[in-house]
Amino acid sequence: MLAGLDSEAEAVDSAAESASDFAATNSFLGSNSGPAGLTDSHCHLDFPAFDADREEVMARAVAAGVERFLVLGVTAKQWPRLAVMAASFSRWRVAYGLHPYFLAERVIGGEPELSDFANDLALLPEFLQKDALAVGEIGLDATRPLFDLQLALFEKQLSIAADMNLPVILHHRKTLDTMLPMVKKAGVRGGIVHAFSGSYQQAMQWVDAGFRLGVGGVITYERARKTRDAIARVPLNALVLETDSPDMPLSGQQGQRNEPANIARIALTLQQLR
Ligand SMILES: [Zn+2]
Numbered sequence: 001m002l003a004g005l006d007s008e009a010e011a012v013d014s015a016a017e018s019a020s021d022f023a024a025t026n027s028f029l030g031s032n033s034g035p036a037g038l039t040d041s042h043c044h045l046d047f048p049a050f051d052a053d054r055e056e057v058m059a060r061a062v063a064a065g066v067e068r069f070l071v072l073g074v075t076a077k078q079w080p081r082l083a084v085m086a087a088s089f090s091r092w093r094v095a096y097g098l099h100p101y102f103l104a105e106r107v108i109g110g111e112p113e114l115s116d117f118a119n120d121l122a123l124l125p126e127f128l129q130k131d132a133l134a135v136g137e138i139g140l141d142a143t144r145p146l147f148d149l150q151l152a153l154f155e156k157q158l159s160i161a162a163d164m165n166l167p168v169i170l171h172h173r174k175t176l177d178t179m180l181p182m183v184k185k186a187g188v189r190g191g192i193v194h195a196f197s198g199s200y201q202q203a204m205q206w207v208d209a210g211f212r213l214g215v216g217g218v219i220t221y222e223r224a225r226k227t228r229d230a231i232a233r234v235p236l237n238a239l240v241l242e243t244d245s246p247d248m249p250l251s252g253q254q255g256q257r258n259e260p261a262n263i264a265r266i267a268l269t270l271q272q273l274r
Helices: 002-010 022-029 054-063 079-088 100-106 114-128 147-164 176-186 200-208 225-233 260-273
Strands: 038-043 066-071 092-096 134-141 168-173 191-193 211-215 239-241
Touching (some): 054 066, 079 114, 092 114, 100 134, 100 147, 114 147, 134 176, 134 191, 147 168, 147 176, 176 200
Parallel strands (some): 066 092, 092 134, 134 168
16 A cells, blocks of 8 residues: 555656656655655644654654655745754755745734735745745635735745746645635646545545645544545545644544654554545
């Protein structure tokens, strides 16, 4: 089963990785270093939640067979620290983007407008040029405020991704069907739908648009019937494993910090569902 997850990427020579090549993302997500090499394709290891024991968390992941970490950008304020950390951890690769969850905090004591993000948007390509694998995490979250601003920033970042020929890593909450036409219109060549949850039909619409689906702790919950059913049926090479650490704890670990070592349990659950 796991060999199947990696089959597409195995065809991609790791030496051919380049920052602006979608193949680089596939190569990174797949295994180039042996059958046990799993990837956490979505985590926030740079977050303060890991400041006290980051190296131990990574060591536990490696011991569980999780050898690579894709760490995501969320705000322009966070990008420089992420870049510095990524330079010191050879197992890390990065993406940069403006996450819809954090827009309100851009302006202290007021409501931000698109113009408040002009500098961030100008800076984004500079960071992306530093060896980033994707633009992310970006998207739309219907449970968060400032939806018009979210839409404007999402559109701008999609166009940067299309211009730079980079894949995107998409955050969504009750917005999958809004986002798909926007992604297609922008001419983005694919990416990952982070924490996919939805029906088989929705899953296949994204797969047909060139996307892979991020499979995380959600599938360890028996009540997630629709998502488990969809994940069991889509082509295996359209799935990537992820934790979203420190968030999205697995079933039985509610209230605890999530960590990349849990990729092993998510992989096992996926194997059981297939
Ligand atoms: Zn995330």
